Amino acid sequence: MSNHEVSHDYPQPFLGLTPRAVEAPHAHVLPKAVYFGVLGALLFLTVVTVATAQLDLGVFNLPLAMLIAGTKATLVASIFMHLYWDHKFNLLLFVSSLLFLSIFVVLSMLDTEGRGMVDHQRENFLPRDEVVEKAPDGVMHPGQPFGATAWDANHEAFEAKHPEGHDGGHAAPAGGHAAPAAAHH
Amino acid sequence: MSPTEGKFPLAQHFSDPEQQLDSNKLGMWLFLVTEILLFGGLFCAYIIFRSLHPVAFHECHKLLDWKLGGINTVVLLISSLTAALAIRAAQVNDKAGIKLNIIITILCAVTFMVIKLVFEWPAKFDHGYLPGYNFMGHVANPDQAHIFFGLYFLMTGLHGIHVVIGIILFSWLLIKTYKGQFHSGWWQPLELGGLYWHVVDLIWIFLFPLFYLAG
Numbered sequence: 001m002s003n004h005e006v007s008h009d010y011p012q013p014f015l016g017l018t019p020r021a022v023e024a025p026h027a028h029v030l031p032k033a034v035y036f037g038v039l040g041a042l043l044f045l046t047v048v049t050v051a052t053a054q055l056d057l058g059v060f061n062l063p064l065a066m067l068i069a070g071t072k073a074t075l076v077a078s079i080f081m082h083l084y085w086d087h088k089f090n091l092l093l094f095v096s097s098l099l100f101l102s103i104f105v106v107l108s109m110l111d112t113e114g115r116g117m118v119d120h121q122r123e124n125f126l127p128r129d130e131v132v133e134k135a136p137d138g139v140m141h142p143g144q145p146f147g148a149t150a151w152d153a154n155h156e157a158f159e160a161k162h163p164e165g166h167d168g169g170h171a172a173p174a175g176g177h178a179a180p181a182a183a184h185h
Numbered sequence: 186m187s188p189t190e191g192k193f194p195l196a197q198h199f200s201d202p203e204q205q206l207d208s209n210k211l212g213m214w215l216f217l218v219t220e221i222l223l224f225g226g227l228f229c230a231y232i233i234f235r236s237l238h239p240v241a242f243h244e245c246h247k248l249l250d251w252k253l254g255g256i257n258t259v260v261l262l263i264s265s266l267t268a269a270l271a272i273r274a275a276q277v278n279d280k281a282g283i284k285l286n287i288i289i290t291i292l293c294a295v296t297f298m299v300i301k302l303v304f305e306w307p308a309k310f311d312h313g314y315l316p317g318y319n320f321m322g323h324v325a326n327p328d329q330a331h332i333f334f335g336l337y338f339l340m341t342g343l344h345g346i347h348v349v350i351g352i353i354l355f356s357w358l359l360i361k362t363y364k365g366q367f368h369s370g371w372w373q374p375l376e377l378g379g380l381y382w383h384v385v386d387l388i389w390i391f392l393f394p395l396f397y398l399a400g
Contacts, residue, residue: 021192024370025202027276035273039266046258050251053398065394072390080269081383087207090214097218101225105232112233 028085038079045072191278191370206373213377217384220347224388227340231395234332241329246399248314248324249337253305254397257297258389264293265386268355268379275372283367283375287359290382294352301345309334337396344392347385354378 049068057064078084083091199205235242267286274282313321316338320331358378361367367375 017197019194019196021189022195022202024191024193025206027369027372029273029276032270032273035266035269039262042262042265043259046255046262049394050255050398053251053394065398066391069391069394073387076265076383076387076390080265081380086210090210093211093214093218094221097221097225101222101229104225105229108229109233109236112237 028082030079034079038075041075042072191368193370209373209377210380213380217380220384220388224340224343227336227343228391228395231336231340234336238326238329238332241326242333243399244325245330245333245337246397248309248312248322249397250305250308251397253300254393257300258393260293260297260300261386261389264290264297265383267293268382271358272372272375272379275367275375276369278369280362280365280368283362284359287355287362287375291352291355291359294348294355297348298345298352301341306338340392341396344385344388347388351378351382351385354381 045068049065052064052068053061055061077094083094193202195202196205199208267289271283271286271290274280274286309315313323314330314334315321317331317335320327320334322330322334324330355378358367358375361374
């Protein structure tokens with residue numbers, strides 16, 4: 001098999017290896033109308049997203065917005081990115097990344113949503129949306145300790161109930177800790 | 186007419202063109218999976234903080250300009266179209282079409298960055314809406330607002346860096362197009378650049394409603 005002379009309009013040798021010219025495989029070409037049609041659908045869905053955000057659907061606003069975004073993403077991925085006609089393995093890769101991302105988010109939220117339920121952090125847990133006033137003008141300033149939160153307000157009360165170091169403080173914690181603490185004796 | 190005109194450049198370590206095309210595209214998709222996981226981690230942070238502070242996040246949404254965000258969404262969608270059309274133009278040997286579509290893609294990307302960096306962000310800085318620790322805005326709940334703005338600047342900023350990388354990428358592809366390196370026999374660099382650009386667009390498709398639209 002002979003190598004043709006590499007001309008300026010041909011990919012150059014890479015790492016000293018010259019590619020050889022062969023017949024190109026047949027490409028799958030979509031009509032321009034399909035591409036413009038998808039853009040039209042995407043623009044329409046964008047308008048719908050903005051419009052429905054103005055309505056007050058309560059708890060359904062976010063799922064609806066995500067549903068519309070998901071539809072737009074499906075159109076971009078399947079047609080613009082050609083996944084619909086591609087080897088299914090690439091689609092599997094793409095979907096798997098979303099699957100693993102879901103596992104990541106769900107397991108993290110199982111933790112954060114359950115904070116304070118089984119441990120003595122309940123006293124220190126920053127209540128949702130409670131504003132803790134730290135500065136007279138209510139504005140955080142650079143240099144102000146980051147995390148001026150309920151911990152600052154509550155930690156003195158917490159330390160009074162749970163003295164530093166577990167050697168002397170067995171009696172203090174909530175019931176669930178008494179048994180394992182006693183077992184350490 | 187050059188003997189390599191319209192031919193596929195088969196690299197020495199591949200046995201046939203299909204294998205080369207498939208391998209390159211698989212490699213690109215693997216990279217795109219890492220991009221999804223990168224932004225996915227940040228989306229996870231957003232989801233958790235939003236569920237912890239729904240009221241504060243709702244109030245902070247209103248401080249963002251959804252019209253500019255909406256224009257940026259439209260701009261990126263158009264650039265996605267032209268990136269795909271550039272690939273199609275190469276497939277049918279429309280050299281002028283490749284150039285035109287790549288140029289429009291780059292112009293849309295630049296427009297996106299200009300709207301973000303010239304119109305959006307300075308307006309936020311003027312109001313004192315700064316990321317995290319530096320937040321100085323006068324809002325009802327600064328302790329939670331700084332989380333929102335920390336996430337906003339980080340996620341849209343990282344996305345903006347990806348847009349700039351896309352501009353550099355497509356400029357490189359434009360140079361190769363002017364050298365005549367893309368035709369019906371070989372257009373895969375355009376395809377891979379397009380895939381990257383579409384993922385950048387996909388991320389914005391989710392960033393826009395989550396940050397700009399208060400449900």
